[in-house]
Amino acid sequence: MAGPTLRDVAKRANVSIRTVSNVVNGYAPVSEELRARVQAALDELDYRPNLIARNLKQGRTGMIALVVPELDVPYFAELAREVITAARARGYVVMIDQTDGDGERERELLGRDSRATMFDGLLLSPLTVSAEELRARGNRVPIVLLGEHIFNGSFHHVAIDNVAAAREATGHLLGLGRRRVAAIGDQPYATGETAQLRTAGYRQAHARAGVEVDERLIVPTPHFHRRLGAEAMESLLALPEPPDAVFCYNDLLALGAIRALIRAGRRVPDDVAVVGVDDIEEGQYSTPSLTTIAPDKGEIARQAVNTLLATINGEATAPAEIVVPHRLIVRESTGGS
Amino acid sequence: MAGPTLRDVAKRANVSIRTVSNVVNGYAPVSEELRARVQAALDELDYRPNLIARNLKQGRTGMIALVVPELDVPYFAELAREVITAARARGYVVMIDQTDGDGERERELLGRDSRATMFDGLLLSPLTVSAEELRARGNRVPIVLLGEHIFNGSFHHVAIDNVAAAREATGHLLGLGRRRVAAIGDQPYATGETAQLRTAGYRQAHARAGVEVDERLIVPTPHFHRRLGAEAMESLLALPEPPDAVFCYNDLLALGAIRALIRAGRRVPDDVAVVGVDDIEEGQYSTPSLTTIAPDKGEIARQAVNTLLATINGEATAPAEIVVPHRLIVRESTGGS
DNA sequence: TGAGAGCTCTGCAACGATGCAGACATCATG
DNA sequence: CATGATGTCTGCATCGTTGCAGAGCTCTCA
Known part of the structure; x- marks a missing residue:
């Protein structure tokens, strides 16, 4: 099941692991001849980078999570679609979870064993969790709230008027x-x-x-x-x-x-x-x-994703109420x- | 942004990293006194395990991906909901992506830089990609197909008659x-x-x-x-x-x-x-x-998730056509x- | 000819966690 | 008292990748 690693490719091409990595990422200059040799080895072994290892090294996953009460409520499904699209445009993928409007489920997210740490950020459409709880739990993951009006200066929040x-x-x-x-x-x-x-x-x-x-x-x-x-x-x-x-x-x-x-x-x-x-x-x-x-909805999604990514990238702005147009x-x- | 690691907690509690890990996971026996001391350090620092590191070590992520053409098509939204529920019951979370029925997007999934390697398995509802392509691309990630009838002996496939x-x-x-x-x-x-x-x-x-x-x-x-x-x-x-x-x-x-x-x-x-x-x-x-x-739909989701997890866990069965009831x-x- | 610059390429350490083997202390047993 | 069993705890290696520093080579130019 486990695929070939950089080590395997390096061995086959008779170069260092580091050089294979350079070829894969196009980082450092590599001579044409070596590049070709490495590329051949990559192809023969059908190498795929192990993203988990890469993520660990780089400290980010390129994934954000979208948490909604119910995915089969059309509004949330349509919003989810827009969020996925907006995130993809920025190079991110989206994990979707639903809470069934259940406070327990929402709180699980903030708990110690939450998988939230696997994501670079969280888009949250909470039904029962209050902003105070969110803040108290002090999750280290950047959060942007959607829709519900529980803005109190602690989080970015995107909604219509x-x-x-x-x-x-x-x-x-x-x-x-x-x-x-x-x-x-x-x-x-x-x-x-x-x-x-x-x-x-x-x-x-x-x-x-x-x-x-x-x-x-x-x-x-x-x-x-x-x-x-x-x-x-x-x-x-x-x-x-x-x-x-x-x-x-x-x-x-x-x-x-x-x-x-x-x-x-x-x-x-x-x-x-x-x-x-x-x-x-x-x-x-x-x-x-x-x-x-x-x-x-497209604007809600884009604003939410942009704000979240800005926070993730440390371009911190003070939490704000972001109002999106409606008609x-x-x-x-x-x-x- | 980066939270405390096992190392930080170990230093604070004056024990080895390994012992902290044992306390967190409840693996090995730890004396009451030490456990309490470590727990205190854990609480004070508000330690959260880094799941990426854990995943790298364990070789699995606990995530599966569900790929559908369009999430705001009610059938897929309702199915997604069932899949999320079924996966959660088995301790998995679900990443959702949509392809917009675009062959390119579907093929991206199988490409070299696909994020597919971050998931333990894939539930795929393909519109344009054929089974031959799927097989040819030889993704190492276990795959179960949903709905479309492109069964040809290569993949598990769940659908109604x-x-x-x-x-x-x-x-x-x-x-x-x-x-x-x-x-x-x-x-x-x-x-x-x-x-x-x-x-x-x-x-x-x-x-x-x-x-x-x-x-x-x-x-x-x-x-x-x-x-x-x-x-x-x-x-x-x-x-x-x-x-x-x-x-x-x-x-x-x-x-x-x-x-x-x-x-x-x-x-x-x-x-x-x-x-x-x-x-x-x-x-x-x-x-x-x-x-x-x-x-x-509930049965489709459960069968799909169960089959996928069985494959992931190496309880391999020959790819089969799994027929789910309808009325x-x-x-x-x-x-x- | 030798110093310096520039280009390729490499090895080591590290990300944060867990598996494994073993160290050490304690205790029971013959 | 020696031995082995048991119970706690620890250090090292490792997962697969990338950052960093530098090695080795070629080339240029004084």
Whole structure:
């Protein structure tokens, strides 16, 4: 199983190990004749450098890890794709792990036996671990946080402006003349910071439009999955005065809500207009297609990777909140095309 | 940036490096008193083992790589999730890379400078690389293939019985009384082996039902994406005698086709019934929900990981075709619920 | 001709960990 | 008391690579 080493090649070509290494890496000048001889030996033995040894010597692996709650949530899958692409452009590969939103799993990462030391850096999209914990665990590996708003000056953090995004989404619905706009996805507890920012934006939009918020229209959900969106929608439809529009905190909730609406015989957008967040590909092809807040995922990935690599390379900058642009895409679920 | 090493800890605790290593790993017996002293030093310095060094010494990394065409294709995302879970259960972590269906990228993996040597094994879902190439490149890393049918005795290969699956899907539509059943997704060229197997199953079902195949109803698509499904459906609707049912070679094609049907004012399943393959979560929540062939993804992942680890551990078995079960799930798009 | 410069090439040490063999002390046994 | 067994602990070599310093040779030019 173990392949040939520099030693084997050196022996075959009758040169020093060091010279073979030089040929492989093109470091030092090597005469044409010797180079040819070494190259022949390399080819004959089909030598492959042992990257682990190289990494040990050089103190870096060329790998970063991306840790997300769930890889089969389309938003994370699409983001992962962008991260892989951005990392490859910089010569890095990406290890992906998922935590299932399980705090234990997230904490494992910071533990003593974590494999985190195998990576040059970590991109982390934490659900339950707080920034304080992260800092306390004092992992020596550079970290950049994604999405969740737990910025407190300790880490770089890349995200869209969640308040503005929610304000625009809600404002769009109010601008259509809807007056009973529901919100699905609030998380009024410690680890639900992103959700809370969106609720704040939802309230701001109402305030600006001079419309009073009916607190019964704000439905919290512990996760952002289709099923919970459908259930939340069903409970909203059971209200004496059901909503005529819904702002869902992500696209999956929105798609679940739409499913529930159609099952209940409501028309979308005629009876109830729906907006989501994330712009997952599915929303372009659903029936009706989904109006959504589209974060620039490519930019999120590039910013995150660039910031992480800068930290890795010691071009340290103070931890910062990096805001990435987003835009509202109007599709059929609110009357667009 | 560099953390403390065994040497640092040893110096602090006034013991040998070897003893610290023993404490860390619990290998050899160490007296209570010494253990406590070493442990204290470990804690004070917040020692983390350097996994790269450990890996170099032990000749394995505890990492496997999963290479898929596109991570944001739901099937692959869901499969990736299962693979990560299965690998974790066996103490392995998973590096994920995507090739974008680009032959170059796939071939890079086998090239001299590939990072493949950093992994104990490779799970590969190739689109364009043939088994011959794989074998010729003679990568020393154990490989298990996923999904594509390019088995030729050189590699382990995990997949469902594609012919049977397609036969069942098509048979289901014929069993509903449909007589003009289209097929979307054929790939009648060298690297489209899976698609060809499904086409074979499609023909078998027709033969068994005594229905003649109208060749114009078989629409090839170079990829399995929503957009191509929609376009294929549009071309089918433009036929003088459009189909009354469609078997799509994956769920994304099916969802695209449904989208096109609804836009064209056709009812699903009343006018046209639709079946897909993959059972991605989206199909449960789409409108209408999607009838599909559901491969047992968890089992695919477990079989693939187990086979790969067996190979890694030298429990070599002859390369084999490992068939994983699938089943037809009837939902609204063919009249189910 | 000899010193210096320049070009190739080499050996040694090191990255941080673990495998192995053995040193040393202690204890039980005949 | 000698012997061997047992239990702790240590030093050396090693994994496969690269950094560093320098060896040996050729060539130039005074």
